[in-house]
Amino acid sequence: MMLGNFREKILSWGAKLLLGLLIISFGLWGIGDYTTNTGGDDQIVAEIGGQEISSRELESQIQVSISRMREVLGQNITNEQALAFGIVDQTLNGMVQEIIFSEGARNTGLIINDDLLNQEIRSDKQFKNRAGQFDRNVFQQSINRAGYSEGTYVDLYRRELLQKQLLSAFEYGISVPVALTDSVLRYREERRVIKLIKIKHTALNLIPDPPSSILAKFHSDNAARFSAPEYRAVTLLRVQPKDISDEIEVSEEQIKNEYDSRISEFSQEERRKIQQILVSEEPLAQKVMSRLKMGNDFIEVAKGVANFDQEALELGDLTRGELAIRELGDAAFLLNAGNYTVPIRSSLGWHILRVTNITPATKKALGEVRNVLKRIIQLDLAADSLITLSNQIEDELGAGASIRDAAARLNLKVENIPAIDNQGLNELGKSIDGISD
Incomplete structure (x- = not known):
């Protein structure tokens, strides 16, 4: 047991x-x-x-x-x-x-x-x-x-x-990690030799104070190191279109007109990825068509008959208008994806096009962009209103009102900047928002 x-x-x-x-x-x-x-x-x-x-x-x-x-x-x-x-x-x-x-x-x-x-x-x-x-x-x-x-x-x-x-x-037996034994060995056995040099204070050659003339010249030569820029406290009345745009009313008719004028920004034309076999003679074009009708692959026919590689076949992802020859655009945009055209003659030769992918046209409805359009109109009208507002501020100041009083009467806000130099920087050398620009 x-x-x-x-x-x-x-x-x-x-x-x-x-x-x-x-x-x-x-x-x-x-x-x-x-x-x-x-x-x-x-x-x-x-x-x-x-x-x-x-x-x-x-x-x-x-x-x-x-x-x-x-x-x-x-x-x-x-x-x-x-x-x-x-x-x-x-x-x-x-x-x-x-x-x-x-x-x-x-x-x-x-x-x-x-x-x-x-x-x-x-x-x-x-x-x-x-x-x-x-x-x-x-x-x-x-x-x-x-x-x-x-x-x-x-x-x-x-x-x-x-x-x-x-x-x-x-x-x-007990196995102790090497890292531990090495650390203990170093701690117990390590020895260091320290050499000290003792220098008496009386042995030092003290540097005498420089005369006043040298100090004055150094100060003059390095004036920038001992100078600070002039700072001024500023009361700022700053009005931008965004500050008054929310108060501007915009009608539905204005939004509709803006939408119609910007319809291209909210629309995307139909795009198609198109491949092309281009040959100079009609018999060769008919030979290409014959091979395609027999079910041969478009790329293989292009290589075998017209000596085209795949890179040369690619016309790109195009809209109808981006095809320079109108007849080619009309023909290509009638095809379904994967189909090809009959040979089309142009001044360049005979074209056979194939569509490999179709990206349908899109258009954002008015309801999708209504708020964006309203904001655009408000900012445009606010910019026009700034001219009138600027004249009102000048009239107030001309009548003897301070900037604070003028701002209060026109329902505007003022900003207090405690210190600013001629570069638009504060006492820490940092730019003040909206000033240095």
């Missing part, structure tokens, strides 16, 4: 080393003398790190150990024979070791959760049936033969797993 196998491993050098370290540490707590319980009272036979082993617990575990010996030897042995084998010392030593390892695991933060414990038990070969599957009946029979209840055995199994984890660090 797993518990027996583990006790064999406990004889390895790593386990002995760990056990020795743990025993030394627990020596600080003390392990009391133990004896067998000869009286009726439950006595403490050992104490390890605050955990006690009572005489009753020891006696119970001794009986379990004797039962195991009988099962292993295959014969009945008396209690006296078992005692002669040193069963008391062996059992107590085993209980002490389990407590020491459990405390060590707890102090290092090792835990075995229920999922891992269940997985380990179910994967234990001794609890599997002939089909290789975990069998609860086999499990129950095994722990009963060993003299354990299920709860006691599961608890012991958990302890054994904890001890196995604790021992693994000594059995297989």
